[in-house]
Amino acid sequence: MARPVCVFRAGQVCSMAPAVNAITGYHIILNARSGNRDVDGKCAVIRDVLGSAGSRYRLHIVKDARKLRETAIRVVNEARQDGGAVVIAGGDGSINTVAQAVLGSGCVFGVLPQGTFNYFGRTHGIPEDLAEAARALLRAEVRPVQVGLLNNRIFLVxxxxxxxxxxxxxxxxxxxxxxxxxxxxxxxxxxxxxxxxxxxxxxxxxxxxxxxxxxxxxxxxxxxxxxxxxxxxxxxxxxxxxxxxxxxxxxxxxxxxxxxxxxxxxxxxxxxxxxxxxxxxxxxxxxxxxxxxxxxxxDGEIFWLRAPLRFKVASEPLLLLKPPA
Missing domain, CATH: 2.60.200.40 (Tumour Suppressor Smad4)
Structure with a gap:
């Protein structure tokens, strides 16, 4: 059995996250409306990098942004069953939506930045070039990332x-x-x-x-x-x-x-x-x-909330696949 990685967070006891070599594969959600719209080209890049490395993966293409949340929930359930990582290829708004489903599930989270500013990915050293980001995913380490909460909504940026x-x-x-x-x-x-x-x-x-x-x-x-x-x-x-x-x-x-x-x-x-x-x-x-x-x-998504508005740090972190420093 692969040795788990022990991660710490301020004010929290140690939580156990799977080592990268224990991940059985990647469930990749691709938001077709993020960045440039060349969906076939993006899929080809992902297949080339992960296929060449012999990694197991499954692509979930979302063409209607309104279905991203329900797709994320379904994919998280699949990943929990087979020990795979949940990966989102999209901008900061898409990353937020999928992270909302991943947080607290025990699943490892990966990102292939495809937005305009890509603050989340750039902060954690994840390349903006899709091929480089996919290669970085293969050598990434699991690290805890702080999550903010606004009432019941998370925010990463x-x-x-x-x-x-x-x-x-x-x-x-x-x-x-x-x-x-x-x-x-x-x-x-x-x-x-x-x-x-x-x-x-x-x-x-x-x-x-x-x-x-x-x-x-x-x-x-x-x-x-x-x-x-x-x-x-x-x-x-x-x-x-x-x-x-x-x-x-x-x-x-x-x-x-x-x-x-x-x-x-x-x-x-x-x-x-x-x-x-x-x-x-x-x-x-x-x-x-x-x-x-x-x-x-x-994280760039606009909606209405009932006051009072309560901002705080979530009680547990997001387990992010992050390239080595």
Whole structure:
């Protein structure tokens, strides 16, 4: 029997995850709508790499994004029965959906990044090139990865309310019109930030007490790379069972564009209108609103949740197939 790998997480006892050579094969879910749409080409690359290595695998192609969740649940059940790893080939939103099904199942999780920004994969050293990512999968090690929770929804990169979900919503609109690229995402952000935005009045309660806040957005980060790129110096806190909380005081369009430039140069935290801190748990209650439902976003996916909104670190990690350092 293969020796299990003992993994530790802050504030948690040791959990036992299977060694990579104990994995019987790979159940690969491919989101046909992530990245470029050359599904046949992607399948050919995966077959070539895994077939050449003599690895067992099964491809599950999802052409309708609405069926990704039910496919993930079914594939996780199959993987539990045969000892295989569950792998998602898709962007951060697809990764989130499949990880939601994997978390707590005992299955090992793998990623073949195919999105626009690929923050999750890049943070963990997983190549963006599909062939390289598939080869990295074969030599990966099982490592625990911190998972954030917003009520009953997980997030691996970030969760937010206010301006940030609006940015994502507009970005998807422009991508449908102009194509999926980082340049289109940048143009969309410029257009969105130039407009006026609704001000949030919220009550925030954490381990350090409560505060009433007037802000344009509440952003909770769980991804070191994204935080480092914009200049929020809280990335090291993510290894200690904490989340990075960023809020933005109300500012005008010109000041907003200035903040975007600061973020582009990795100096966002130096701005007076940006407030950031680390927290293990955080409860956000919108004030003076007629409805208890609030528009939120997790890892690029937008939906509505009933307040109060509770952010925290999940009690167990995701067991990720991660390339050796």
């Amino acid at each position: 970030n969760a937010s309310l206010g301006l940030y979900p609006k940015l994502l919503e507009d970005r998807e609109f422009y991508k449908r019109q102009l194509g999926r690229s980082r340049l289109v995402a940048l143009w969309s952000a410029l257009v969105t930030l130039w407009r006026s935005h609704r001000i949030l009045r919220v009550r925030m309660d954490g381990e350090d007490g409560g505060r009433d806040l007037v802000t344009q957005t509440v952003f909770v980060g769980n991804n070191a790379l994204q935080l480092e790129q914009v200049g929020i110096p809280l990335a090291s806190q993510l290894d200690n069972g904490r989340l990075a909380v960023v809020t933005l005081k109300p500012v005008g369009p010109m000041a907003m564009l200035g903040l975007m430039l600061r973020g582009a140069f990795g100096k966002l935290d130096a701005a007076d209108s940006v407030v950031s801190f680390a927290a293990r748990e955080l409860t956000v209650k919108p004030k003076f609103v007629l409805s208890a439902w609030t528009k939120v976003a997790t």
